[in-house]
Amino acid sequence: MKLWVDGGLHDAEAARVSVLDHGLTVGDGVFETLKAVDGRPFALDLHLDRLTRSARGLGLPDPDLDEVRRACAAVLEANPMALGRLRITYTGGLSPLGSDRGDAGPTLVVALGETRHRPDTTAVITVPWTRNERSALAGLKTTSYAENVVALARAHEQGASEALFANTVGQLCEGTGSNVFVVLDGQLHTPPLASGCLAGITRALTVEWTGAQETDLPLDVLQQADEIFLTSTLRDVQAVHRVDGRELPGAPGPVTAKAMRIFAERAAQM
Numbered sequence: 209m210k211l212w213v214d215g216g217l218h219d220a221e222a223a224r225v226s227v228l229d230h231g232l233t234v235g236d237g238v239f240e241t242l243k244a245v246d247g248r249p250f251a252l253d254l255h256l257d258r259l260t261r262s263a264r265g266l267g268l269p270d271p272d273l274d275e276v277r278r279a280c281a282a283v284l285e286a287n288p289m290a291l292g293r294l295r296i297t298y299t300g301g302l303s304p305l306g307s308d309r310g311d312a313g314p315t316l317v318v319a320l321g322e323t324r325h326r327p328d329t330t331a332v333i334t335v336p337w338t339r340n341e342r343s344a345l346a347g348l349k350t351t352s353y354a355e356n357v358v359a360l361a362r363a364h365e366q367g368a369s370e371a372l373f374a375n376t377v378g379q380l381c382e383g384t385g386s387n388v389f390v391v392l393d394g395q396l397h398t399p400p401l402a403s404g405c406l407a408g409i410t411r412a413l414t415v416e417w418t419g420a421q422e423t424d425l426p427l428d429v430l431q432q433a434d435e436i437f438l439t440s441t442l443r444d445v446q447a448v449h450r451v452d453g454r455e456l457p458g459a460p461g462p463v464t465a466k467a468m469r470i471f472a473e474r475a476a477q478m
């Protein structure tokens with residue numbers, strides 16, 4: 209496996225960043241995860257836009273997108289695979305200990321891992337911890353993801369693949385690495401960005417292609433919704449067949465099945 213660091217390709221075993229990198233010491237960094245099908249990255253421009261937005265949100269210099277594109281192309285070419293998870297990480301770089309960022313300049317790493325097509329349906333849980341829609345990091349895809357690590361571990365303990373959060377005012381927000389949609393009276397809804405969720409690229413495409421509405425929803429809508437699905441780069445549109453103790457037999461239901469079909473068709477044309 210070859211990955212990109214320090215401006216070039218390196219063997220994964222030999223690739224190094226400083227142990228004093230601010231991404232490592234305090235989680236001062238941003239990232240993107242892209243799907244690559246047969247070496248072709250999906251929605252690269254949308255991911256690069258979000259990378260820049262996240263970097264600006266942390267006060268990092270804008271990433272050099274020409275370099276990021278070159279790095280993605282080089283890593284994909286060096287590691288051919290059918291379905292890849294392409295990961296761009298961009299951090300505050302070598303810094304003093306503590307929260308002040310150093311001035312050595314940012315670190316860019318691009319890596320790739322092989323992955324498999326997800327199942328069409330999955331189980332989710334809700335967790336008692338909240339997303340803070342008023343956080344300085346709300347809506348940014350930062351490497352400060354330890355809350356997601358804890359919540360996802362809880363989901364796995366309970367036989368689920370994702371954990372869903374409410375925000376500080378009890379509204380449905382998102383999963384550890386996905387957005388959430390619900391069907392109520394035949395109409396598709398997803399929480400608005402003001403709920404504190406990430407502006408998921410799969411979410412945005414799904415809203416555009418299905419006409420889903422952005423609606424403030426209480427967390428317990430999950431107990432009433434006729435259908436529920438998740439969206440993310442590696443899940444695409446994925447139906448939910450169980451949420452906490454509630455079974456949703458027949459998932460994917462008709463609205464979800466249609467969204468899955470539309471997403472697959474439209475994404476293949478991009």
Ligand SMILES: Cc1ncc(COP(=O)(O)O)c(C=O)c1O
Nearest residue numbers: 385386387406408409410440441
């Ligand atoms: C917290 C969070 N929400 C939502 C998503 C879904 O975003 P996307 O569709 O861009 O993968 C992600 C990305 O993996 C995420 O980390």
